[in-house]
Amino acid sequence: MRYGVLICLLLSIVFTSCKKDDEYIATPMPLSIPQLFAEKLSPPIIPGDNPQTREGIALGRKLFYDPILSGDGTQACASCHNPQNAFSDERRFSIGIDGLEGNRNSMPLFNMAWNFSEDFFWDGRAKGLENQALEPVTNPIEMHNTWEQATVSLQATSDYPLLFSNAFGTENISKELVVKAISQFTRTLISSNSKFDKHLAGEAELTTSEANGLAVFLDESRGDCFHCHGDPNTPIWTDNTFHNNGLDETITDRGLGAFTGDPRDFGLFKSPSLRNLAFTAPYMHDGRFQTLDEVINHYSEGLVYSETIDPLMKTISEGGVHLSENDKADLKAFLLSLSDPSFINNPDFQDPN
Known part of the structure; x- marks a missing residue:
């Protein structure tokens, strides 16, 4: 009887550890906050449902530079946010995958975790960094894709399902997880050494x-x-x-x-x-x-x-x-x-x- 109870307990532990994918926790990697910012600013804005992790940041960095998110696989976030231009665009107006020109200059990306208004874009139309990251993929004058197609493309690769599993505990790729990863990376873009x-x-x-x-x-x-x-x-x-x-x-x-x-x-x-x-x-x-x-x-x-x-x-x-x-x-x-x-x-x- 005792051996039967022991086996049941072991099976219960194994079953419980296997089924709780939603409780997966990646390696925490808090932002490295400059002393000047810590002294003079409120703490950075980190959403409770998207903490900074080593795996999430690495995934977001890869996605930021990968043209797979665009409709024809030619344009990445970095195409209009060049690190050498402080993640802005040296062109007056960025040009999308269809050769169409926008009417706004690409905003630089840095210190966004201290955007306490949480209003993004020149016109403030996105509330929060994750919502800001949603739009360029589907914008017809930018990456001109659908999120359905973008996630299908990611899911079909040999590496991204595992990377999403490492970052979020699931191989099922969604637009919500994509923008969470990109936002984790862009929150690390801290400029404080002028x-x-x-x-x-x-x-x-x-x-x-x-x-x-x-x-x-x-x-x-x-x-x-x-x-x-x-x-x-x-x-x-x-x-x-x-x-x-x-x-x-x-x-x-x-x-x-x-x-x-x-x-x-x-x-x-x-x-x-x-x-x-x-x-x-x-x-x-x-x-x-x-x-x-x-x-x-x-x-x-x-x-x-x-x-x-x-x-x-x-x-x-x-x-x-x-x-x-x-x-x-x-x-x-x-x-x-x-x-x-x-x-x-x-x-x-x-x-x-």
């Missing part, structure tokens, strides 16, 4: 020009840039909200307003981070400015009025803040000090294939 970061850590000194550029940036009577892009106490260098920054008198691209339907939101676009400007040209939501000098000139003397112009553009009646040439040069020097060469060359972020 010259200015080193300055804050006491490891580098600003030049006289860079120091004056910071003063211009923070001075409401000169640059007045910090209201939309933060300051050294907000080292992601964006407020993650939406503004009409005086680009056009007539609004043709409604931006946030196209998503909300609220006329008060017409022409409002998300403030991009000022990090890595040395690598992310062209600038603005439509890539209209090829150089940082053009951007500075816009705010200095190029502002134009429209009905939804942001009140922060308070110098609109004068066309801008009218910086001196010296202040323009110094502001540019400061802005470039926010660039992080180690980020674009980090081997953990490159194509693993």
Whole structure:
């Protein structure tokens, strides 16, 4: 009788361990949070149903660079988010698999776990990073695929079912698991090693020009840039909200307003981070400015009025803040000090294939 009970117990343990695939736990791999971020920012946003794991990050990295997700197998996420451009696109408008051109410049990808508004894209139409990762696959002017076909293609490979099993405990590939993996990888794209970061850590000194550029940036009577892009106490260098920054008198691209339907939101676009400007040209939501000098000139003397112009553009009646040439040069020097060469060359972020 005792042997029968023992056998039953052993069978019960084996059966229980085999059937609980939903309780599979991959190897935890929390984000490596920079000290500066830990000191000045709230904890990063990590969804409870998508914790960072070693296997999930590795899978997401592979998917990010794999053109298998596109309709014709020619375009990957990295095609429009090049690591050498701080995961943006050097072209004004990215071109999809059918040769169609978009109307927005590809946003850079870094420090997204600190997007506390959780609004993604220039117009904020995606809530959360996982939802942001869903759209490019099916967008007809981007990867132009269906999620059904994308997951069928992944399922038919020799390696992806096992990789999904390692990351999520199941070989059954779904769009939800695909975007969870990609999001785990893109959350690791942390940029925190610019010259200015080193300055804050006491490891580098600003030049006289860079120091004056910071003063211009923070001075409401000169640059007045910090209201939309933060300051050294907000080292992601964006407020993650939406503004009409005086680009056009007539609004043709409604931006946030196209998503909300609220006329008060017409022409409002998300403030991009000022990090890595040395690598992310062209600038603005439509890539209209090829150089940082053009951007500075816009705010200095190029502002134009429209009905939804942001009140922060308070110098609109004068066309801008009218910086001196010296202040323009110094502001540019400061802005470039926010660039992080180690980020674009980090081997953990490159194509693993």
